[in-house]
Amino acid sequence: MRAIVTNKYGSPDVLEIMEVDKPIPLKNQVLVKIHATSLNFGNLVLLKGEPLLARVAFGLLKPKYSIPGGDIAGQVEAVGQDVKQFQPGDEVFGDLSGCGWGGLAEYVSVPETALASKPSNLTFEEAAAVPMAGVTALQGLRDKGRIKPGQKVLINGASGGVGTFAVQIAKSFGAEVTGVCSQRNAEITRAIGADYVVVYTEEDFTQNTKRYDLIFGVNGSHSISAYKRVLSHNGTFIHVGGSGSQLLQSLIQGPFLTMNGKQNIGTLLQRPNQNDLYIMKDLIETGKVTPVIDRCYKLSEVQAAFHYFGEGHSQGKVVITV
Template sequence: MKAFVLRSYGSPDVLELQELDKPEPGDDEVLVRVRATSVQPYDWHLMRGEPFVARLIGELGLRRPQITILGADVAGEVAAVGKNVTEFSPGDEVYAMPKQGGFAEYVCVPERELAPKPGNLSYEEAAAVPLAAGTALLAVRDHGQVQPGHKVLVNGASGGVGTFAVQLARAYGAEVTGVCSSRNVDLVRSIGADKVIDYTEQDFTRNGQRYDVLVDIAGSRPGSACRRVLTGKGALVAVGGQAGRWLQPAGHVFSVLAAGPFVSQRVSSANVVRCEETKRNLMTLTELIEGGRISPVIDRSFPFERIPEAVAYQETGHAPGKVVITVAD
């Protein structure tokens, strides 16, 4: 099979297209023929080996990458199954968040992390869902505990996670305000935001409004300023922050969590990579997608051979929605 391999940290140029042996599924694994994948900050953080603090605490290899094939989202067809697999058969259309391996023509995925692809989505659309929508689901449903009538603010509403967070908050009955740049105001409004704040014109932490839940994806304001916009029992859910070589965005998230024991609001962080309920969450997302309550927003699509270019584009941080990759036959 063909795969883009990461042997050392660096720019997208370090991703090398190579011919590798097709993997063999283990007893509890499914071999998926990848038809589409997507690119996200998770991938280029692994590619860059940043922030450096992640190397020191063991989440990244200290000198070289632990993960050699990036690509945390996958949509495709079942090619083969292990002897213990009972839910899937060759030819089934599936999607998954294997956390690695999507930048290849084939990937092995544990059966517990695989779900049937939403029937109303193409492979490209389905590949835009797992990590971004899964993170948004954790932030909105689990950590934010959004209920009908809640007022929810999504800071970073036009990105991959943000576009899903806006839609999910609406699906759970909330009144949603999205924060984004001028050029994405119409997009955020079109996916269901009741109100949109253009951060180039207004500081959402100083407009006097109060919210029950703040999903902070952009990490553009200090935690103390974010808590100021919450009700006394509101929830601040930190998802990400501004990128940096040494500490950020981890530093921003840690600083938000550090204040938790000392404030009245609930403070937490949504990290889908460590979630053990991947399959169940994918099934929930499938139900919401097939019911027409949420849908992926795709900015650009690239062919498989241009994955380094796609990563470079996504790394600029200006992509509204998702960047997807089509893997041809």
């Protein structure tokens, strides 16, 4: 089978398309013929080996996982004897980040718990855009943010892969949503349901008088103290992405900044979860969430796809058709 392979850390130019052995499913595994995959921040970490701390999990000197790719959508080709949930012919989508990656290939063998039935109203390309970004937004808003109906929620980085899901999921919970994005992405942010849009080149939301019950920081470089200033009395800030200094501030300064009050500052580490994939499936099939795709690339164009994604300006997800 064809697969994208890398044996060293570096730029997208280290990625090569090669012929490798087609996997054989173990007794508890599902063999999936992959139709599409999508790129996430984790793919860049696995590619570059940065930040260096990530190499503890991904390999100190070279990548532990030679075939990258976390999100997949495809069709079950074979199942091991102990598999109960799927059978050949089933259409599935899933997150491979917890079981060895390998999505940038024509086939992959994974535990059945890494997969869920594909939303019936999506193409394979659309379904491949969902798992990691959609579940990140869901876990951040629901579990870390404890979002409630009627709350004022701000999504900083509303037009990116995670942000476009976060806007729609927050609306599905009954929140009033403000999306922060560039002028280029203002229209799409309104179209997916944001009640208010702040164009960051025209306005600094941390300097206005509005207060938010929940701030979901997907992007940006504001200090934690600036976020804290626009939180409501009982507000919560969740760091999902953004500058490295912001991550350190949320981990180190956050507990001290909030220890004497009712505000909360936290950081999200998304974890693959089959039940959450099925929740995303339900949100999509009931029309509450729709994946936003910026560009689609062929497997042979994977270097160009990574270069574009790495620029950090994509409107929604970058998808690769396998």
